[in-house]
Amino acid sequence: MAASIPRRRADGEGVLSGDLTLPPSGDQGTIVGAPLPEAPPPLARSIEPVRIPDPRGPRRAAFALTPLADVMFQLLIFFMLSSSLAPYALIPLGAPSAPQSTNAPAEASQGGGSASRVIWHVSAGEVRSGEATLPLASLRDVVDALKAEGLEEILLFTTPMATTQDVATVLEVVQVANVARVRLIGRPKG
Amino acid sequence: MSITTSPLSDQRPPRRPDFGLAQVNIVLLLVLFFLVVGTIVETDELSVDLSKTEDLPLERLPRPLLLIAPDGTWALDGQAMSAAEVAEALSAPAAEGQPNAVYILAPQDLPADSLIAAMEALVPTGRAVSLVTLKDKGAAP
Numbered sequence: 001m002a003a004s005i006p007r008r009r010a011d012g013e014g015v016l017s018g019d020l021t022l023p024p025s026g027d028q029g030t031i032v033g034a035p036l037p038e039a040p041p042p043l044a045r046s047i048e049p050v051r052i053p054d055p056r057g058p059r060r061a062a063f064a065l066t067p068l069a070d071v072m073f074q075l076l077i078f079f080m081l082s083s084s085l086a087p088y089a090l091i092p093l094g095a096p097s098a099p100q101s102t103n104a105p106a107e108a109s110q111g112g113g114s115a116s117r118v119i120w121h122v123s124a125g126e127v128r129s130g131e132a133t134l135p136l137a138s139l140r141d142v143v144d145a146l147k148a149e150g151l152e153e154i155l156l157f158t159t160p161m162a163t164t165q166d167v168a169t170v171l172e173v174v175q176v177a178n179v180a181r182v183r184l185i186g187r188p189k190g
Numbered sequence: 191m192s193i194t195t196s197p198l199s200d201q202r203p204p205r206r207p208d209f210g211l212a213q214v215n216i217v218l219l220l221v222l223f224f225l226v227v228g229t230i231v232e233t234d235e236l237s238v239d240l241s242k243t244e245d246l247p248l249e250r251l252p253r254p255l256l257l258i259a260p261d262g263t264w265a266l267d268g269q270a271m272s273a274a275e276v277a278e279a280l281s282a283p284a285a286e287g288q289p290n291a292v293y294i295l296a297p298q299d300l301p302a303d304s305l306i307a308a309m310e311a312l313v314p315t316g317r318a319v320s321l322v323t324l325k326d327k328g329a330a331p
Contacts, residue, residue, distance in 0.1 A: 065210030072217040079221060083228025084236060087325040089246035090293065093309055094319065122302070158302035165298035167305060168241035168323050176245045186306030 091171050093184070116152040122170050124161040136169045143177040153181045160187070231255070232268040241298040242326035251322060252288060254280065258296045258308055273311045280315035291318040 121128040126135050134142055143151070154174060158167065167184065174182050229251040238257060256276060257265040266276050284290045292312055296305055305321070312319050 062208075065208060065214055069210055069214050069217065072214055072221060075221050076217050076224070079224035079228060082230050083224050084231045084251075085228055086236075087248050088229065088240075088251045089243050089323045089325045090249040090320040091243070091246065091323060092318065092320050093294075158306060160301070160303070162302035163298060164296045164300040164302060164305050164321075165241040167302045168243060168298070168321060171321075172243045172246055172323075184306060184309070186303055186310075 091168060091175065093171075116150050117155065118146060118151060118153075119155045119157070120170070121157045121159055122162045122166050123159045124163065124166060127170060136166065136173075139170065139173045140177070143173050143179065147177050147179060151179055153183070154179060155183050155185060157185050158187060232257075232265075234259075234265060234268065235295055238295050239297050239299070240295065240322060240324040243323040244326055246323065246325065248325060251293065252291075254292050255322070256292055256294050256308070256312075258294065258300060258304065260297050260300065262304060264308075273308075277311055277314055280312065280317055284317070289318070290316070291320060294319065294321050296321065 118129060126133050127139060128134075156167075156170060171182065171184075231251065232255075235255060235257050238259075254267050257268075259265065264271055264273060264276055266279055271279065280292055292315065294305070294308060296308070309319055
């Protein structure tokens with residue numbers, strides 16, 4: 001008795017039946033009918049997956065923000081540690097000329113009572129002008145009064161007691177008062 | 191004619207806003223803030239107790255900075271130099287975009303003679319000399 005069994009097609013797309021005839025029992029050593037093809041490939045390999053196009057289009061790859069955030073934090077830490085938020089101000093000192101500075105006292109003393117020029121000696125916390133001694137705290141009012149009288153130039157001598165803060169205080173007052181010119185004169189060396 | 195959306199659009203979860211983007215924005219703003227407001231200084235330059243002023247406008251503190259230490263030694267942009275070396279270094283033309291100037295960081299208790307000596311040493315360089323002060327807003331006028 002010959003039995004018919006289903007058999008897969010070689011391409012795996014479907015199932016064929018009736019083309020294989022098995023011999024009756026007892027004659028199992030002989031196969032009658034068409035020979036079986038080579039071992040068919042597995043089903044999963046041979047069938048292409050069905051792809052339906054996405055109506056939203058291909059999805060773009062997301063931009064990785066973690067490295068960017070790391071770099072930003074490193075920059076932030078660098079600038080926080082290396083920068084200073086101190087409010088600085090600048091006092092322009094110009095480019096002094098040593099020969100003119102040394103000649104200035106004689107010229108000023110000869111000029112004497114010129115109303116547009118005053119001679120100050122700055123010391124620790126005070127300014128001496130002739131016989132008068134003015135504390136630096138009241139210097140602003142004096143400069144304003146002199147400016148009203150036509151002050152144009154200040155010859156500022158430093159004494160051994162004067163510090164940078166004293167000089168800066170005088171120069172600040174003079175700069176705010178917008179006096180035309182200030183000559184800063186140091187003591188002769190030796 | 192009506193357009194119907196694909197049922198597949200419901201299968202993908204909605205994309206959540208990335209927290210990293212806001213984080214980067216905030217950090218970038220902080221970086222810009224410190225870039226604009228801050229001034230890069232050396233550690234030694236911060237240790238100087240500068241003279242204080244009250245009425246002068248705020249200024250940036252560009253380079254070069256000449257630090258005059260309380261012991262009288264000089265350092266130009268963090269490098270210890272003698273007066274001759276500073277004069278030689280400043281004789282070179284300023285870098286492009288940098289002002290042709292030099293800024294003096296001097297302690298407030300430095301003798302005025304030392305300040306004037308520094309000014310005299312900077313004369314041959316041809317640069318504008320400015321004294322850096324610290325604006326003291328809290329001081330009484």
